[in-house]
Amino acid sequence: MKNTRILTEGAIQLAIFTVLLLISLYMPFIGIIATLFLSVPFIIFTIRHTYKNGLLLLLVSLIPSVWFGSIFSLPMAIMFGSSGVVMGHVWSKKQGRYILLLVGSLAFLINIVLLYIGSVLFFDFNFAEEIKVMMEEAFQNAQSIFSQVGQLPAEEVEENFQQALDLAIYLLPASLVLASVFLAWMTQLVTAPILKRLQIKIDDWPPFRDLMLPKSLLWYYLIVMILMFFPLEQGSFVHIALLNIFQILQLLMTIQGFSFIFYWAYQKKIAQKWAAAIVVLSLLFPFLLYLVRILGIIDLGFELRKRLKD
Known part of the structure; x- marks a missing residue:
């Protein structure tokens, strides 16, 4: 009876995740909001049925991720799914919201770093270099527009732009950390009301x-x-x-x-x-x-x- 209940709820949470994933992939504006809820099914399932069953749900969720999306939707499913399992496990232990934020941030950060490394190794796509190229092209286009009206930017402006661009690339690791914290915080923000609605006891944020x-x-x-x-x-x-x-x-x-x-x-x-x-x-x-x-x-x-x- 217990296994039947776990399988039933697992199927429900898997269906919810699949719908959220489809919305995030194919509906541009609503998809951004749906993305923030991708970890919620894994959090709820892990809190109720331990992290082992949560990991099993994560493995099964990879099938509809590829079936309804593509091979490129796998990283999204793995990132939000694994982070949801980790956060659900910590939430079930009632270790406090700040510990949950710390652990959730680390989970998202590890996934983002692995995604970045994988994109460089397997797809020869360097996110930092692409941003740098795009910014340089935008600056060159701006230069050409100014030259057409007879006004060229001073050398000091070009140097300042290059220094700012280099600084932005240097600070990419810190940006990834902040992005991870933001994702973990937003996940808590959208999940807490749902857990309370489901009458799952959770700790409130301390003042x-x-x-x-x-x-x-x-x-x-x-x-x-x-x-x-x-x-x-x-x-x-x-x-x-x-x-x-x-x-x-x-x-x-x-x-x-x-x-x-x-x-x-x-x-x-x-x-x-x-x-x-x-x-x-x-x-x-x-x-x-x-x-x-x-x-x-x-x-x-x-x-x-x-x-x-x-």
Whole structure:
């Protein structure tokens, strides 16, 4: 009886996944939204029937992925399916939303990296190089348009463009990390209401004001910042690695700063909408982000929250 119930629900979740996959493949605008739900059937099935059955569902889902899509839809099915199984397993263990976000991000990141490596090895398609070529062609087209009206861009503009393009390519690893975090966060966002509707008990997000990153990140941030002052060969592995780690750590310090702002507003009994307004203003005026980042560093290093309580 139990196996029959598992097979029945597995068939239902497989059908839901197949419909979502077809929508994501063949309906351009709605497909973007449908893509965010691709992991949901695997999450629900794994929570109810353990990760072993979730992996079995993942293997079976590859058949309709190729049958109704193509061989190129396999990576999408594997990425969202495996990430769904991992997130469903962690969700069933009730280890907290931040752990779920971390593990889900790692699952998506591993899939994205493997997809990138596979595209280079088997299809000779380098995503980074293609973007660089497209941007260079767009800039050359812009140059030709300016030349037709008798206005050529200054050499300084060309140099700045090339430097910005190189920087964008160098920061590709950090961009992949952020994309993975975004996918894991969005997956949680769309899945939580469904799980609650199905009466599956899940933990709520802890208040953002209580977020405290590990203090060790501050030491990593300082070490990387010091290493950045050393003369490094532009485009070398060490240079690119430090650049990406530094950007991610800067983002984490900024998040810590925003968390402190919400904590300060809560302690001072100030409406949370004003703290949210500060976040919006910081995003609109980037120079404010430097102040928020410094605030996050001070909060992490000198425990400002304890001083507010005293």
